[in-house]
Amino acid sequence: MGAGIPAEIPQLLDHLAVHEKCSLDLDVDDATMEYSVGLDPQALTGGALAPLLRPMFLAIVSAHVLAAYLAREDATRPDGFVVEGPRAGGHNAPARGRPVLDDDGQPVFGPRDNADLAKVAAVGLPFWLAGGYATAAQVAQARLVGAAGVQVGTLFALCAESGLDPAIREEMLAELAVGELVVRTDPRASPTGFPFKVVTLKGTMSQAEEYAARPRLCDLSYLRVPFERAPGELGYRCPAEPVHMYVRKGGDIADTVGRKCLCNGLTAGIQLGQRRRDGYNEVPIVTLGADLDGVAQMLADLPEGWTAVQAVDRLLGD
Numbered sequence: 534m535g536a537g538i539p540a541e542i543p544q545l546l547d548h549l550a551v552h553e554k555c556s557l558d559l560d561v562d563d564a565t566m567e568y569s570v571g572l573d574p575q576a577l578t579g580g581a582l583a584p585l586l587r588p589m590f591l592a593i594v595s596a597h598v599l600a601a602y603l604a605r606e607d608a609t610r611p612d613g614f615v616v617e618g619p620r621a622g623g624h625n626a627p628a629r630g631r632p633v634l635d636d637d638g639q640p641v642f643g644p645r646d647n648a649d650l651a652k653v654a655a656v657g658l659p660f661w662l663a664g665g666y667a668t669a670a671q672v673a674q675a676r677l678v679g680a681a682g683v684q685v686g687t688l689f690a691l692c693a694e695s696g697l698d699p700a701i702r703e704e705m706l707a708e709l710a711v712g713e714l715v716v717r718t719d720p721r722a723s724p725t726g727f728p729f730k731v732v733t734l735k736g737t738m739s740q741a742e743e744y745a746a747r748p749r750l751c752d753l754s755y756l757r758v759p760f761e762r763a764p765g766e767l768g769y770r771c772p773a774e775p776v777h778m779y780v781r782k783g784g785d786i787a788d789t790v791g792r793k794c795l796c797n798g799l800t801a802g803i804q805l806g807q808r809r810r811d812g813y814n815e816v817p818i819v820t821l822g823a824d825l826d827g828v829a830q831m832l833a834d835l836p837e838g839w840t841a842v843q844a845v846d847r848l849l850g851d
């Protein structure tokens with residue numbers, strides 16, 4: 534789990550694994566009081582629950598400071614870390630310090646945005662490195678600095694079984710083959726407010742005209758956040774929903790600018806896009822990591838593409 538500071542999760546898992554009552558704090562916008570959601574497994578099910586195996590918990594971190602903080606106490610200590618750099622696919626941690634955009638509107642990441650791996654290793658828990666690890670040499674390098682392994686997204690997103698719309702995947706591979714595949718870090722696209730990697734592709738939400746043509750609508754709503762309507766009463770809103778609705782719910786209009794509906798865009802990318810009664814078909818948004826050298830090498834060796842098994846073999850150097 535990434536997205537914030539997952540300090541409550543290890544203890545939550547401890548409780549749930551032995552069917553104990555537990556609760557999780559809720560982050561509520563505009564809150565004037567504290568909120569949490571509770572669960573009592575015995576009360577919910579009437580008891581007599583079978584024993585459970587507590588799953589391992591890996592926290593995704595981008596800074597060694599967070600790794601050290603989480604590891605300090607039993608209650609917050611994960612079983613390990615995924616250490617993700619700013620070039621990884623999907624969401625990224627924001628750049629540290631004052632936000633600066635380059636001429637192309639992308640956040641500028643610096644040396645401080647890469648975790649100090651020696652300090653992560655010194656925490657003493659296993660860790661996996663993520664972001665641009667797509668070759669056996671890179672995996673070997675990761676292990677050399679003490680990592681248990683790597684977490685890989687882009688190499689698998691481009692493999693035959695990834696589930697991405699084959700037309701999109703083939704277009705990306707064709708552009709990759711001629712060195713023209715572009716992945717940008719969009720500081721605005723994600724309703725979460727975190728930077729999000731977006732592939733620049735015709736016919737997707739990366740194009741200004743496609744974005745402008747989409748009637749704003751929030752129906753899948755996976756990224757809605759709770760806000761306080763009145764003390765003790767919650768509503769839900771998303772900065773990518775229709776602007777007037779977001780504002781009516783007390784949201785700041787500035788938060789809506791450039792926001793894209795990742796819920797509908799990402800599902801459209803795996804051919805599960807919704808078709809609207811008015812004839813509008815949801816347009817995909819596609820994410821990949823920004824480090825494409827390893828996948829370009831893979832494609833040079835396997836110009837017809839690859840399977841997930843071939844990707845694993847490649848990473849293991851077989």
Ligand SMILES: Cc1cc2nc3c(=O)[nH]c(=O)nc-3n(C[C@H](O)[C@H](O)[C@H](O)COP(=O)(O)O)c2cc1C
Pocket residue numbers: 535593617620621622623624663664665666684685686687688690820821822823824
């Ligand atoms: C298509 C795609 C979808 C992803 N979805 C998620 C996700 O839902 N949750 C998450 O924590 N990371 C997600 N990631 C990030 C990966 O788990 C991984 O850390 C990252 O892709 C590693 O960098 P790489 O893309 O350079 O291999 C995604 C990455 C890609 C490429």
